[in-house]
Amino acid sequence: MSGDYDVLVVGGGNAALCAALTAREAGCRVAVVERAPRAFRGGNSRHTRNLRCAHLAPTPVLTGAYAEDEFVADLLRVNGGETDIALARLLIQQSLECAEWMGRHGVRFQAALSGTLHLSRTNAFFLGGGKSLMNAYYAAAARLGVDVAYDTEVVGLEVEDQEVRIETLAAGEHRVVRAAAAVIASGGFESNLEWLREAWGEAADRFIVRGTPYNTGGPLKLLLAAGAESVGDPRACHAIAVDARAPRFDGGIVTRLDCIPLGIVVNRHGDRFADEGEDFWPKRYANWGALIAAQPGQDAWCLVDAKMAGRFMPSVFPPIVAGSVGELATRLGLPSERLEATVRAFNAALEPGQFDLETLDNCRTRHLAPPKSHWALPLDTPPFQGYPLRPGITFTYLGLKVDDRARVVLRGRPSRNLFAAGEVMAGNILRRGYLAGIGMTIGTVFGRIAGAQAADAAR
Numbered sequence: 001m002s003g004d005y006d007v008l009v010v011g012g013g014n015a016a017l018c019a020a021l022t023a024r025e026a027g028c029r030v031a032v033v034e035r036a037p038r039a040f041r042g043g044n045s046r047h048t049r050n051l052r053c054a055h056l057a058p059t060p061v062l063t064g065a066y067a068e069d070e071f072v073a074d075l076l077r078v079n080g081g082e083t084d085i086a087l088a089r090l091l092i093q094q095s096l097e098c099a100e101w102m103g104r105h106g107v108r109f110q111a112a113l114s115g116t117l118h119l120s121r122t123n124a125f126f127l128g129g130g131k132s133l134m135n136a137y138y139a140a141a142a143r144l145g146v147d148v149a150y151d152t153e154v155v156g157l158e159v160e161d162q163e164v165r166i167e168t169l170a171a172g173e174h175r176v177v178r179a180a181a182a183v184i185a186s187g188g189f190e191s192n193l194e195w196l197r198e199a200w201g202e203a204a205d206r207f208i209v210r211g212t213p214y215n216t217g218g219p220l221k222l223l224l225a226a227g228a229e230s231v232g233d234p235r236a237c238h239a240i241a242v243d244a245r246a247p248r249f250d251g252g253i254v255t256r257l258d259c260i261p262l263g264i265v266v267n268r269h270g271d272r273f274a275d276e277g278e279d280f281w282p283k284r285y286a287n288w289g290a291l292i293a294a295q296p297g298q299d300a301w302c303l304v305d306a307k308m309a310g311r312f313m314p315s316v317f318p319p320i321v322a323g324s325v326g327e328l329a330t331r332l333g334l335p336s337e338r339l340e341a342t343v344r345a346f347n348a349a350l351e352p353g354q355f356d357l358e359t360l361d362n363c364r365t366r367h368l369a370p371p372k373s374h375w376a377l378p379l380d381t382p383p384f385q386g387y388p389l390r391p392g393i394t395f396t397y398l399g400l401k402v403d404d405r406a407r408v409v410l411r412g413r414p415s416r417n418l419f420a421a422g423e424v425m426a427g428n429i430l431r432r433g434y435l436a437g438i439g440m441t442i443g444t445v446f447g448r449i450a451g452a453q454a455a456d457a458a459r
Contacts, residue, residue: 013043015422018447189217232427239289
């Protein structure tokens with residue numbers, strides 16, 4: 001970075017680049033401050049694969065239609081009715097424009113692949129995944145003349161009506177950069193293990209952070225200490241079931257396990273503890289991290305049989321395979337007799353039905369606690385497969401309260417020149433649940449809003 005700027009963007013993922021590109025196209029001098037090195041730029045966005053968007057008719061990569069009211073209803077259902085409804089509707093209305101805008105900045109899309117459960121109508125997939133998307137955005141930023149500082153941490157932040165001053169630390173050198181306006185798009189605090197432990201206690205020690213190790217919540221903590229109004233519960237987060245063999249940080253989407261609705265899940269005692277088929281997987285997969293976190297040892301195991309082979313996107317790690325349930329229990333380190341009893345009870349409780357992964361089918365259990373509401377078939381066909389599970393946290397929902405112009409509410413009123421986008425403000429929309437792909441929608445929509453508003457404030 002050289003000199004001062006009209007707009008400074010803190011963060012280097014989808015929301016940050018959407019803001020930077022928008023502000024630059026409005027004629028501003030823009031810089032992006034990315035804590036990660038260049039090879040790991042892009043935050044959690046480089047691990048993504050799709051964006052949820054409303055659309056009125058089929059497109060080359062989306063089937064059917066996904067109307068605003070259905071999108072709103074889906075969001076309210078996974079959130080238990082809690083959200084800022086005005087911001088949610090703004091998000092969904094503007095999601096109609098996302099794919100076209102992204103395409104103009106080099107992003108390419110593809111139709112949903114086989115095994116991506118229940119997403120072909122609602123989610124547009126990125127050709128080449130999230131890393132390809134972020135490379136496209138950084139290439140567009142370079143063409144437009146956006147400055148990017150990598151390996152640069154924000155360690156101080158002061159906001160006045162006419163100026164934002166950001167203190168950075170890079171290669172051991174402190175520096176103060178000034179701008180007329182700033183956009184905070186630096187993600188949550190999920191990689192800050194001490195902060196996670198404050199929220200979750202000792203259970204946090206068993207969490208796997210499936211995203212970037214650079215989201216430690218520094219800018220968020222600075223702003224909360226400076227009087228920014230918070231939104232969201234410190235324990236609320238996007239947390240899923242990941243393969244327990246995944247690395248502690250940065251394993252990404254390839255460590256996710258989507259076999260849960262097709263089998264059963266047990267804890268270390270060999271007991272089921274939740275409904276594996278409660279709803280369509282994209283509306284429930286982000287509940288499983290918290291469910292597993294509540295189990296002894298914060299671990300669990302998913303079991304499927306040969307009937308389900310090839311029906312779900314596999315983990316990067318191979319399953320543990322055995323010819324019988326008892327043998328599988330031994331290989332997984334579970335109590336054999338108890339697991340065999342659990343499987344027998346499950347199989348005996350099944351009602352006849354027509355299996356259909358595309359609908360909330362009538363294959364369910366009866367008089368079994370917990371139930372399995374859909375896609376319940378007997379676990380009876382060898383070879384049997386098992387996957388070890390742990391809670392995998394993607395991002396936290398505690399964040400900055402914003403208004404419909406993405407202005408941060410600071411010292412009791414919306415700031416004139418400080419804005420927020422992406423995961424750092426996602427708690428305005430997401431309170432407890434998650435819809436597949438909506439994080440990218442939040443980043444794209446509010447990144448564009450924040451970039452446009454910051455450009456206006458800088459004039």
